[in-house]
Amino acid sequence: MERDDAYIRTGKWWHDKIIYEIYPKSFMDTNGDGIGDLGGVIEKLDYLQDLGVDILWICPCYQSPFIDQGYDISDYYKIDPVFGTNAQMEELLRKARERGMDVILDLVVNHCSSEHFWFREACRDPQGKYGKYFYIMDAGEDELPTNWRSYFGGPVWSPLPGNPGKKYLHVFHEKQPDLNWENAELRRDIFSMMKWWLDKGVRGFRIDAIMNIKKPFPLRNYNPDREDGMVEMETVIGQTRGIEQFLSEMKREVLDPYDAFTVAEVCGEREEDLPLLMGREGFFSSMFDFREMTLGMSDKGWYDRKPATLRQYRDMCYAAQKAFNPYGFQTNVLENHDSPRCGDRFLQEAMHEITGKNTLTKDEKQALAEKGKKMLAVLYFFLHGIPCIYQGQEIGMENMPLERFEDIDDVSALGEYGCAIRAGLTREEALSVVQQFSRDNSRTPMQWNDLEGSGFSTAEPWMRINPNYVLINEKQQESDGGSVLSFYKKMISLRKNPAYRNTFVYGSFTPVCENENDLMAYRRTGEADILVLANISGQIVKVPIDPSFCRVLLNNTDAFILEGEGTVCLEPFQAVVLEKITL
Ligand code: NOJ
Secondary structure, three states, X not given: OOOOHHHHOOOOOOOOOOEEEEOHHHOOOOOOOOOOOHHHHHHOHHHHHHHOOOEEEEOOOEEOOOOOOOOOOOEEEEEOOOOOOHHHHHHHHHHHHHOOOEEEEEEOOOEOOOOOHHHHHHHHOOOOHHHHHEOEEEOOOOOOOOOEEOOOOOEOEEEOOOOOOEEEEOOOOOOOOEEOOOOHHHHHHHHHHHHHHHHOOOOEEEEOOXXXXXXXXXXXXXXXXXOOOOEEHHHHHHOOOOOHHHHHHHHHHHHHHHOOEEEEOOOOOOHHHHHHHOOOOOOOOEEEEOHHHHOXXXXXXXXXXXXXXXXXXXXXXXXXXXXXXXXOOOEEEOOOOOOOOHHHHHOHHHHHHHHHHOOOOHHHHHHHHHHHHHHHHHHHHOOOOEEXXXXXXXXXXXXXXXXXXXXXXXXXXXXXXXXXXXXXXXXXXXXXXXXXXXXXXXXXXXOOOOOHHHHOOOOOOOOOOOHHHHOOOHHHXXXXXXXXXXXXXXXXXXXXXXXXXXXXHHOEEEEEOOOOOOEEEEEEEOOOEEEEEEEOOOOOEEEEOOOXXXXXEEEOOOOOOEOOOOEEEEOOOOEEEEEEOOO
């Protein structure tokens, strides 16, 4: 498919933006209760402005019982007191704007919390108005209306509290009942709530789990994919049609009139649906490219999941660019609050290759890991699309060591632990599976400095702080020109440099040396001609290139790279950005 250049060049306000994801519970605590808060986000606005990011995505901070860390909302109009007040949210919107940044909120409308007024009313009177806001079915004690398995494990149907003989649908946790989007009244309520936030100055939304809002009718069983006789939700949703009606209504009634920016969480999208989802007439401004995040995943569960390699990462990036670029601007991520940290995820195989051949000191290993994190950053940051940085990624935060079952917080990790045990793993093995893939890995408190509490809080933090905060922290990296943080700042200013901005935002993308196993390389061509080149292997690689790519715009090491005319020599994990100079 040809690129839709006419659309791509329409110059929407968000095309050249960089998103920064804030997980407020773990960002910065200002009231000394061990939990991050909006005051903390406000306090760090200068830091974010200095970093150079433009759109702040704030993960759910609405009133919630926090069964799924705020993705279970009990009042869409109210900031949870643990985070602060609505007035503080307004202060945050204003102060971000004063610094040239916009705020988008998380929109979680596939489900609410079982403590939401709507659901409590539905339990009180399942035949009444609010009963119709949910999917409630007659079903005996041992009966399940369908054999669907929830994303967090177990059946999607649970007994409706206080109503023997009735069950309700929840594709996530049982405390997250699914909202019935077939009901026009419910849709109206949701759209009013979105407008209410947009009127306050929110510039758009990150839209949670949105493809789940349409259910297949009549509800039915699918072929089971595990011994439990159930089928995963991805299969059910993958075969469901007809979501257009809801999304076009949302676009027409809410998003377009506000020129809002939206980035949707869509997993396992069908390529033929991309024009519907993003682009000229798409329902959303952008959607996440999650393809790299799903590498190594298995239908059986985390215990069967394989670590991802850099080569797989590269191939998946190329495939994703090919699929998305014709339509518009996907949002590129390396990390988020649902994934392990990127160094732990993508560098391990190549690190083993290197450490297997050479004996490295602890410091040398750390330096290599840092180089690898910077390389990953270069590789995703200059792709076509909108870069999104997850808090802590810019200082190279790492996965959290996990020694005891009691330290697991993530609901999905608890489900996966059980699944691993049922598959015959020992407790130690199951724990090590959770350690690798748990969402807790990215949810540990921000490491602002090397003092007790890592500068995050003066109280006992709600979640354990990664003990490596003494080595990896923002304060120390701020004054170190060679740190991961300083490197992110350089990348951001390069992307925004007026001489290159149009090329990075609107230029074409072409993979280079596709058959070269040890390299990931691509060209961005527009007003300037740029080559991004990285050695993704554990050995030195020499690459013949067009000698006119001789201006080095970025290099993640001090090593010299040009070896005579037309040959570039790259250390393991070295990444460079080169510009073509025409004389
Ligand atoms: C996706 C969110 O990113 C995740 O954290 C959450 O558990 C589910 N959606 C359910 O809302």
